[in-house]
Amino acid sequence: MDDASTLERPVLIDVKDVSYAYPPESSDPRPVLSHVNMTVREGEYVAILGHNGSGKSTLAKLINLVIDDYTYAEGQILVNGRDVMSDDITEEEILDLRRSVGMVFQNPDNQLVATIVEEDVAFGPENLGIPQKELRQRVDDALETVGMTEYAQHEPHRLSGGQKQRVAIAGIIAMKPRCMIFDESTAMLDPMGRKEVVATMEKLNREEGITVLSITHYMDEAARADRVVVLSDGKIILDGTPDYVFDHAETMRAAGLDLPQCTAAAKYLKTRGVKLEGSLTSVESCAEAILKAWRERQRKEGACD
Numbered sequence: 364m365d366d367a368s369t370l371e372r373p374v375l376i377d378v379k380d381v382s383y384a385y386p387p388e389s390s391d392p393r394p395v396l397s398h399v400n401m402t403v404r405e406g407e408y409v410a411i412l413g414h415n416g417s418g419k420s421t422l423a424k425l426i427n428l429v430i431d432d433y434t435y436a437e438g439q440i441l442v443n444g445r446d447v448m449s450d451d452i453t454e455e456e457i458l459d460l461r462r463s464v465g466m467v468f469q470n471p472d473n474q475l476v477a478t479i480v481e482e483d484v485a486f487g488p489e490n491l492g493i494p495q496k497e498l499r500q501r502v503d504d505a506l507e508t509v510g511m512t513e514y515a516q517h518e519p520h521r522l523s524g525g526q527k528q529r530v531a532i533a534g535i536i537a538m539k540p541r542c543m544i545f546d547e548s549t550a551m552l553d554p555m556g557r558k559e560v561v562a563t564m565e566k567l568n569r570e571e572g573i574t575v576l577s578i579t580h581y582m583d584e585a586a587r588a589d590r591v592v593v594l595s596d597g598k599i600i601l602d603g604t605p606d607y608v609f610d611h612a613e614t615m616r617a618a619g620l621d622l623p624q625c626t627a628a629a630k631y632l633k634t635r636g637v638k639l640e641g642s643l644t645s646v647e648s649c650a651e652a653i654l655k656a657w658r659e660r661q662r663k664e665g666a667c668d
């Protein structure tokens with residue numbers, strides 16, 4: 364999505380000057396988040412990066428109201444215009460919020476509740492009181508979206524990690540969310556499972572229009588997002604396109620983060636005098652830039668002959 368079209372979209376999540384500390388064991392709780400400001404627009408795909416303990420999960424859980432102790436919270440988190448941290452939020456509003464912002468966690472085993480795949484996917488919408496006929500349709504559609512239709516009658520515990528995670532995702536899609544937060548949902552998967560889940564996340568965003576917030580440690584995953592937000596010690600230190608963020612190698616390094624391997628390799632080639640232009644954040648764009656530089660050099664060499 365280009366910047367212009369993104370900026371025209373309505374804001375779905377507006378994090379305004381949020382500071383947060385968990386209830387103290389000591390009398391002086393250390394803030395986990397400090398004056399965080401972040402806006403997510405409808406249909407955006409935003410990756411959140413940060414070293415362990417930088418506050419990524421806490422931010423996601425605050426947005427999704429998974430954390431319910433706001434004793435040490437300041438600021439506002441508006442989801443679709445409603446401040447989820449306000450004291451007067453009702454049970455009904457909380458349910459509504461959980462329906463519109465679904466969360467997928469790291470361990471697929473902890474998210475599957477039923478003994479048959481399709482029953483698992485039906486669990487959420489059934490609890491919302493969706494009528495039987497519509498429920499059937501939602502389950503079928505959700506399984507198709509994640510590419511798990513042929514496993515509808517399988518036992519979840521027999522599936523691979525990537526398949527289990529896709530079933531967990533289907534269970535949320537069946538509740539028709541506007542936004543999905545993935546909290547390191549690929550961290551426990553093998554490379555194949557990771558690929559499957561990343562492809563599913565992209566499909567949900569690009570084809571179904573679902574807003575995606577993806578917390579990840581994988582730079583290649585972040586490079587595919589529309590926007591990357593980097594947290595360090597509870598503060599946002601970078602927020603922009605992957606090109607912008609990965610152009611700040613020193614800031615990333617200071618926050619304990621690497622660049623995507625292809626970006627690091629391309630930057631090294633640049634220091635050796637190779638003229639690389641355009642985006643250098645994905646394997647494809649780096650390969651394109653190197654190919655272009657190589658052709659240009661050949662053309663020049665040909666002209667000198």
Ligand code: ADP
Nearest residue numbers: 385386395413414415416417418419420421422
């Ligand atoms: P990240 O997702 O970036 O690894 P977290 O948001 O999980 O970071 O954690 C940020 C800080 O908050 C860490 O220091 C962590 O120990 C602390 N923390 C996380 N959850 C809790 C909790 N339930 N109670 C107290 N401290 C917590």
